[in-house]
Amino acid sequence: MTSSGATYRPHPFGWVPSGGLRHASTDTRPHEGYPNGFVVGTLCGHQLAAENTDLAWSWETCRTCDDKAHELAKPPTPPAASAR
DSSP: OOTTSOOOOSSSOEEEEETTEEEEEOSOOOTTOOOTTOEEEOTTSOEEEOOOSTTGGGSOBOHHHHHHHHHHHOOOOOOOGGGO
């Protein structure tokens, strides 16, 4: 947690298990994570109810969410040395 009380979030998305897969979402996430039944919009385009259990966190990752999360997490490419 930061001094302002906000949770540090290194990427603009978080992970949430639902429907047998772990999905990524850019919805605001409570400090303790999404509670069971909390509906979130996922990067794969679905509205799903969170299943925040130990077992659910072991599910496979949604391939579409994973691909989109990697796109969002990519750092910007610095300009080429010749362009400076």
